[in-house]
Amino acid sequence: MSRQVMVTKPQRTERRADALSKERIVKAAIDILDAGGEGALTFRALAARLQTGSGAIYWHVADKNELLAATTRAIVMGVMTSAAADAGPREAIRAIAVGVFDAFDAHAWVGAQLFREPGHPAMIEIFEGIGGRLGALGVPVHAQIDCWSALVNYIIGVAGQNAANARARSGNDDRTAVLARVAATWSRLDPATYPFLRQAAAQLAGHDDRDQFLAGIDLILDGIASLQTVAPSSAPHA
Amino acid sequence: MSRQVMVTKPQRTERRADALSKERIVKAAIDILDAGGEGALTFRALAARLQTGSGAIYWHVADKNELLAATTRAIVMGVMTSAAADAGPREAIRAIAVGVFDAFDAHAWVGAQLFREPGHPAMIEIFEGIGGRLGALGVPVHAQIDCWSALVNYIIGVAGQNAANARARSGNDDRTAVLARVAATWSRLDPATYPFLRQAAAQLAGHDDRDQFLAGIDLILDGIASLQTVAPSSAPHA
DNA sequence: ACCTGAACACCGTTCAAGT
DNA sequence: ACCTGAACACCGTTCAAGT
Numbered sequence: 001m002s003r004q005v006m007v008t009k010p011q012r013t014e015r016r017a018d019a020l021s022k023e024r025i026v027k028a029a030i031d032i033l034d035a036g037g038e039g040a041l042t043f044r045a046l047a048a049r050l051q052t053g054s055g056a057i058y059w060h061v062a063d064k065n066e067l068l069a070a071t072t073r074a075i076v077m078g079v080m081t082s083a084a085a086d087a088g089p090r091e092a093i094r095a096i097a098v099g100v101f102d103a104f105d106a107h108a109w110v111g112a113q114l115f116r117e118p119g120h121p122a123m124i125e126i127f128e129g130i131g132g133r134l135g136a137l138g139v140p141v142h143a144q145i146d147c148w149s150a151l152v153n154y155i156i157g158v159a160g161q162n163a164a165n166a167r168a169r170s171g172n173d174d175r176t177a178v179l180a181r182v183a184a185t186w187s188r189l190d191p192a193t194y195p196f197l198r199q200a201a202a203q204l205a206g207h208d209d210r211d212q213f214l215a216g217i218d219l220i221l222d223g224i225a226s227l228q229t230v231a232p233s234s235a236p237h238a
Numbered sequence: 239m240s241r242q243v244m245v246t247k248p249q250r251t252e253r254r255a256d257a258l259s260k261e262r263i264v265k266a267a268i269d270i271l272d273a274g275g276e277g278a279l280t281f282r283a284l285a286a287r288l289q290t291g292s293g294a295i296y297w298h299v300a301d302k303n304e305l306l307a308a309t310t311r312a313i314v315m316g317v318m319t320s321a322a323a324d325a326g327p328r329e330a331i332r333a334i335a336v337g338v339f340d341a342f343d344a345h346a347w348v349g350a351q352l353f354r355e356p357g358h359p360a361m362i363e364i365f366e367g368i369g370g371r372l373g374a375l376g377v378p379v380h381a382q383i384d385c386w387s388a389l390v391n392y393i394i395g396v397a398g399q400n401a402a403n404a405r406a407r408s409g410n411d412d413r414t415a416v417l418a419r420v421a422a423t424w425s426r427l428d429p430a431t432y433p434f435l436r437q438a439a440a441q442l443a444g445h446d447d448r449d450q451f452l453a454g455i456d457l458i459l460d461g462i463a464s465l466q467t468v469a470p471s472s473a474p475h476a
Numbered sequence: 477a478c479c480t481g482a483a484c485a486c487c488g489t490t491c492a493a494g495t
Numbered sequence: 496a497c498c499t500g501a502a503c504a505c506c507g508t509t510c511a512a513g514t
Contacts, residue, residue, distance in 0.1 A: 020498080043488065053499040055490075060497095064488065115353055118402045119420045124427070124435065131434035144434070145441055150454035154388070157395010164356045182357045189362070196369035196382070197362065203383055216388035220454075223461030258479080281507065291480040293509075298478095302507065 020052060022060045026070045033071060033109045037167060041067075072113040073122040079103045080125040089133035090221060096129045097155045097217050101210060104159040108167045111160025127152060139224060147224050154220060162209050180205055258290060260298045264308045271309060271347045275405060279305075310351045311360040317341045318363040327371035328459060334367045335393045335455050339448060342397040346405045349398025365390060377462060385462050392458060400447050418443055 028049050032041050043064070047054040061067045079099040087095065104111045114120055131148040139147050165178060186194070186201035266287050270279050281302070285292040299305045317337040325333065342349045352358055369386045377385050403416060424432070424439035 042486085044486090047500095054488090055500070056498050058489070112350075112353060115350060115398060115402055118399050119416070121423070124424075124432070128432045128435050131438060132432075134434070141437075145438055145445065146450060146453040147457065148434070148438070149450050150392070150457045153396040153399060153454060154392050157399065158391040160353060161356050161391060161395065164353055178357075185359070186362075194362070194366045194370075196372070196386075197366050199379075200369060200383055200386070207383065212384060212387050215384040216391060216458075219385065219388045219461040219465065220457055221461070222464045223457040223459070226460045226464040227457065280505090282505090285481095292507090293481070294479050296508070 020050065020056055020060060022070065025050065025057055025060055025067070026074055029067055029071050030074060030107070034107055038109050038112065068113055069117065069120070072110055072117075072120065075103055075107050075110050076114075076120070076122040076126070080129060089136035092133050093130055093137075093151065093221070094214065094217055096126060097151075097159075098210070098214065100126065100155050101159045101162065101213055104163040105166055108163040111156070111163040114156060115160055123156075126155075130155075134224075137221075137224065139227075143227060147220075147227075150220050150223075151217070154216060158213050158216060162213065165209070179207075258288065258294055258298060260308065263288065263295055263298055263305070264312055267305055267309050268312060268345070272345055276347050276350065306351055307355065307358070310348055310355075310358065313341055313345050313348050314352075314358070314360040314364070318367060327374035330371050331368055331375075331389065331459070332452065332455055334364060335389075335397075336448070336452065338364065338393050339397045339400065339451055342401040343404055346401040349394075349401040352394060353398055361394075364393075368393075372462075375459075375462065377465075381465060385458075385465075388458050388461075389455070392454060396451050396454060400451065403447070417445075 025046065028046055029041055032045060032049065043054040043057055046057060050057075057067075061070070080096070082099055114123070127148075130151050131144065134144045134147055135141075183201040183204040186197045186204070189197055191198045263284065266284055267279055270283060270287065281292045281295055284295060288295075295305075299308070318334070320337055352361070365386075368389050369382065372382045372385055373379075421439040421442040424435045424442070427435055427439075429436045
């Protein structure tokens with residue numbers, strides 16, 4: 001009664017060259033995110049780009065959360081592979097910081113995503129990359145967590161905010177236009193109640209985001225250095 | 239031909255006690271955001287809570303962006319009014335930082351919102367509150383912007399990330415459960431490739447978010463102090 | 477002037493049906 | 496095993512119609 005006659009060949013499971021896979025989906029999603037921002041990534045747009053049905057994506061990816069987590073992971077993983085490895089600890093930390101900054105700048109949506117899911121597993125490489133250098137910097141064990149926390153939080157926080165700025169300057173705004181507008185607003189403030197922002201407005205336009213970011217890193221590293229001379233290194237470490 | 243006879247009274251424009259207003263809408267939106275997070279704030283839910291039609295809200299608020307901007311503004315404005323005014327500059331900066339931290343912690347959605355719109359006008363008070371104290375701290379004018387940038391970015395970045403953590407620990411997770419889960423993951427890492435995170439895992443659970451945040455502030459302030467001794471204060475200031 | 481609520485275009489997700 | 500695409504429940508926003 002069974003009609004198994006139709007099975008002439010042993011069903012070549014050989015995939016078509018354009019077969020769907022999580023990797024291809026993530027790649028397409030990153031392209032869409034880079035081009036159009038978070039708002040542009042929909043399952044319909046993704047399916048159209050992959051020339052499939054919107055439901056097919058769910059066979060490879062549980063839901064949109066997992067999709068975003070995977071895209072974020074892909075970007076973050078790329079940061080550490082491009083960071084220099086054999087410089088001194090201070091230079092290594094600066095290199096990792098700049099790597100995060102540039103990755104966030106190139107993919108403005110990553111910062112917001114990491115913000116949403118703070119302990120993102122993909123961050124482990126970066127976390128270790130920073131923390132593992134503190135010993136070589138001469139920071140005593142008992143003080144390492146606070147130093148690490150300050151550095152890591154600063155890096156993610158600032159790189160993310162810069163990326164948000166980058167998002168705001170899409171369209172016809174060039175890189176300095178947004179800053180110029182903020183500066184213009186500040187220069188119109190009452191000088192009696194806002195003396196600092198008034199004088200900062202003039203300097204704001206000429207400053208480079210990346211330089212300012214690195215200046216902050218140096219400030220924290222200086223704080224760490226000064227802490228070593230102050231803190232007793234004879235403290236008991238667990 | 240015109241039928242104006244119906245106008246017997248001069249149309250008392252006196253509002254009902256529960257008349258709609260932007261203020262009432264924002265208040266209700268904050269309640270919804272606090273209770274259910276960003277996902278819970280819909281125009282339908284808002285309309286239901288205000289006992290009106292969803293379209294009525296659009297008479298007072300342009301769209302959801304303006305609504306979120308207004309709610310964020312309301313929370314941020316409250317930070318500075320509660321920050322101590324007459325302590326020394328270092329204490330004042332710490333007080334503002336803690337004010338932001340606590341406000342973000344109480345309203346976990348504010349951080350994400352500020353992240354989305356970086357130069358948010360409501361932040362001006364906080365920006366000036368920090369920047370205006372740097373002179374009294376003894377920071378030379380030419381170095382103030384970098385110090386200000388480091389402090390402000392750190393405060394917003396870290397307070398925001400902590401708030402994201404707070405969001406993750408909703409439901410049956412208590413405050414330490416999330417941290418414990420991260421610590422457990424880290425303690426399972428390969429000790430050869432992740433020595434720092436392995437040893438950090440043990441200490442992580444016992445640490446208080448707020449203390450760690452303040453330790454970072456102190457680290458930056460120490461960096462600022464050490465910078466003063468190094469940088470020439472005879473530099474020409476614009 | 478202000479409010480109502482149905483209607484529109486869109487979204488994430490599901491699922492019976494195909495191969 | 497993997498894909499299709501209509502269907503469902505939702506969303507922000509609009510707008511003719513009411514008061």
